Amino acid sequence: MTDPTRGVLYPDRLPHFTRLPPGDEASDLVEWYWIPQWDLPDGVESRQTLLSYPAANLAVEPDGVTLWGVTTRPSERVLRGSGWAVGALLRPAALSVLTAAPADLADSHVVLDEPALHGAVAAAMPDVQAAVDAVESWLVARVGALTPEARLANAVAELLMNDPGVLRLDDAAERLRVSARTLQRLAHRTVGLPPAAMIRRRRLQEAAQRVRDDPGASLADIAADLGYADQAHLAHDFRTVLGFTASDYRGDR
Template identity: 75%
Template sequence: MTDPTRGVLYPDRLPRFSRIPAGDEASPLAAWFWIPQWELADGVESRQPILGYPAANLVVEGDQVTLWGATTRASERVLRGSGWAVGALLRPAALAWLTEAPSDLVDASVAIDAPDLRDAVTTAMPDETAAAAAFAEWLTRHAGPVTPEGRLANAMVELLMTDASLLRVEDAAERLRVSVRTLQRLAHRTVGLPPAAMIRRRRLQEAAQRVREDPEASLAGIASELGYADQAHLAKDFRTVLGFTATVYRVGG
């Protein structure tokens, strides 16, 4: 997960927003920490649509610590007033420690009883670097050593979400030297989504980024380069997951 801006559909609408790498010790547990801060005038709203990575997020906001599961569609956060949040994009090895059933958390969330994490992050803010360090320290102290299955699950997600040439689950299984069935079971146990869904999410994130950043590129060309059967399949992905067409997205709708 090397491109932390890829899932942001409208980067220019973001409030103050930082993403901080997890660092060597915490990197098997989190890809990065993300920290928005906002201060809006009375009556002003900031809508933030996100096409998230197929991963869970552990988030400290206010007096709450919440574990959010992977998503099957774009989500939207509406910001009002002033505030901040500090979240960790979790790797599968960390999610397996926090829940035994990641599939139950898909498109859902659950409160986590972690007052020490909440207090450490709250004390560190608004120093973003210190807040991320406090979060990383808490993860490494509580999660324990990464298991062999956790390492394999981390490698699976990294491969599926970063290798643009990878279009079939069979190819991913071969690269990881496991059977397709083993890969499917691993994804269910550690992410909650099937490997094919992760590949589709990566392609749609890449397509959205291309549509946004290259106004001259044809939609048919983008579809072909990213492995879609044709432009119609790309259009269907946009409508199903994002709720609007690529053309509407291109003009900032």
């Protein structure tokens, strides 16, 4: 399973947080489950900035069930009072069943009318494993058998987001033995982001993690290791996407 701090820019600020892998039946539907729980004193906030994994999320919270689309920019969540959420980071095979147009859901969300799912999860909390089991059972029943296209979409996302050797769309197309155009269309239909954007997101997540966790590494070395043209290219991505420099981020730790 991917490092649980990947995409979390300030992990030390997280509330109590559990991340669980999917069971065998849902391994083609879910990357992982995430369960934050918090109980903050009056007047205290927990503010977390995320450079999210390029995938949709199904979230069950005390007030309902929401399908969140892929994000194209950093997002921020401010926690107050007490609460919890049981979320599933969805693989393309699941998202393409839950919405007909993933690209239309980018940077947006839709509330799902699923009272049985909500009731089962709310009744299970704070037993996080039981709550996750309820989400998993619902997803497996809702999605059903996977089509060949759904399996290919999963393979595309897995390659683009986890293989550091894939730096260009053509790299992925050659590896999967399909055309670049096929990959572009498939990503649009099942993720909501173009493949090039997914690759950029992976590299920036990895760069942020290196900058944060390896203070002895030079920014030039990090840029070279992750396939950036040079340090200036890495600096441009930081400023453009995150709004601050890599040096500022390292100093803000």
